[in-house]
Amino acid sequence: MLALLVLAVGVLVAWMDQPRDVLAASGPSDGAIVSRSQSVAWTLNLPLDEATRTAAPLPVVTPAGAGTCAWQDARTCVFTPAGELPADATVSLAFSDELRALGGFRFARERVPSFTVRTLPAVAVSAPSASLPAFGPGIIELQLNRVPLNPAALLGEIAITPSVPLQTSISDGRVRLVGDFRPGVTYSLRLASNPAIAADDRPLAWQGEIAMPARTPGARLVAEVGRTAHIESVGLTYVIVENADGQRDVVRFPASASAELPAWLLKAGENRLRLRWADGATDVVLHRHDLPLTPDDAVPALLGGTLPVTAAR
CATH class of the missing domain: 2.60.40 (Immunoglobulin-like)
Structure with a gap:
């Protein structure tokens, strides 16, 4: 029995001698960006003693007039801006070292929390x-x-x-x-x-x-069903057309920005072409559909001298 009493006294003494400066606050840290018009909250790790919370000064806000602080509950302190704060400004909040949590716990004297946050910059x-x-x-x-x-x-x-x-x-x-x-x-x-x-x-x-600058030089293929495909250009004097078999031709634009696509570069069905010029290139796909072979020379016939196509992209 005596041994138990001694043990209990030892535990009590040990509890009374333990460090009491374990109170801490968390929330937006130094340099954090906050809204110019919304409240900001910091939370304590322990609930405050009601009597000391009422007696202790509220956290100090700098600059004065930026807003007010109030305790939302025993652990949460809320800063409310006074209207819209200036853009890209700083606001500091310093807690009082007189605050005590239940059980007498306090802030470490050398670490009484103070936070400085920055408001959002205006959009520029x-x-x-x-x-x-x-x-x-x-x-x-x-x-x-x-x-x-x-x-x-x-x-x-x-x-x-x-x-x-x-x-x-x-x-x-x-x-x-x-x-x-x-x-x-x-x-x-x-x-x-x-x-x-x-x-x-x-x-x-x-x-x-x-x-607005001039249009960037370039070329594209323009095709309609039953019509000869044309190359349109902007700011170019020539375009090199190359098919998938490596055959190529140079299409020049001496007077206008449009010229016929050489028919001999194409075969029936899908054709993959590349248009190239001095500073650029583009790939296009064109579908050619010839008429049935003529009985005389077995050469694909063209519709009225035009190149029938279905689509180009």
Whole structure:
């Protein structure tokens, strides 16, 4: 019995002598990016003693006026911004060393928690670029410094002059505008904020002029059923046509941007061709369907001197 009593006393003494500075806080760490208008919470590892929680000062917010702190419960402290905080600003929160958890546990004196977080930077636009392929619509791209919280609203605030119907998209902070832009025309582009855009994405008011370049030189095959296939070109004087058997011919464009495809390069059925020029190339597939052989010379007949085809891609 005496031995048990001694053991109990020893355990009690050991408990009373154990370190009491084990209280700690966790949440957004130093340098974390937080919203400019939403609350931020830090959580203690132990519940606070109600009496000391009421008596101890609330965590101190710097700069003063940035917002307020309040205890949501015995373990959770919540910082609520006073309106919309400035973009790309810092806010610090320092806990009081007078706080005590149930059982008297406290912060280590040399490690009383203090956290400094940064608000989201405003969305900014940089590196506008424009391209106009040989065929098809043109492309304007704008790089944003970060992905917006409400990309759909931001895309809805794009205005362009002269007016062009746009297909808009955004991926990884890169805005892409696709439309029937005309070469040599300068377009005025504007992105503006409105209340529909998330607060963290405002203010945004960017305006710039983008000159559409000349079309990129290129060539393509154009074919219709029952018609001779043609090569169309942009900014080229010639195109080399090569079939799968290695036969080739040079098609020149002396006066226009269109020329007939040499029929002798093709066989009946599927033909895989390559169009090549000085700075580029493209592969196309063309289907040729000849009329039945003539009884005289066994040469495939052409329909009225044209080259019948079904499709080209």
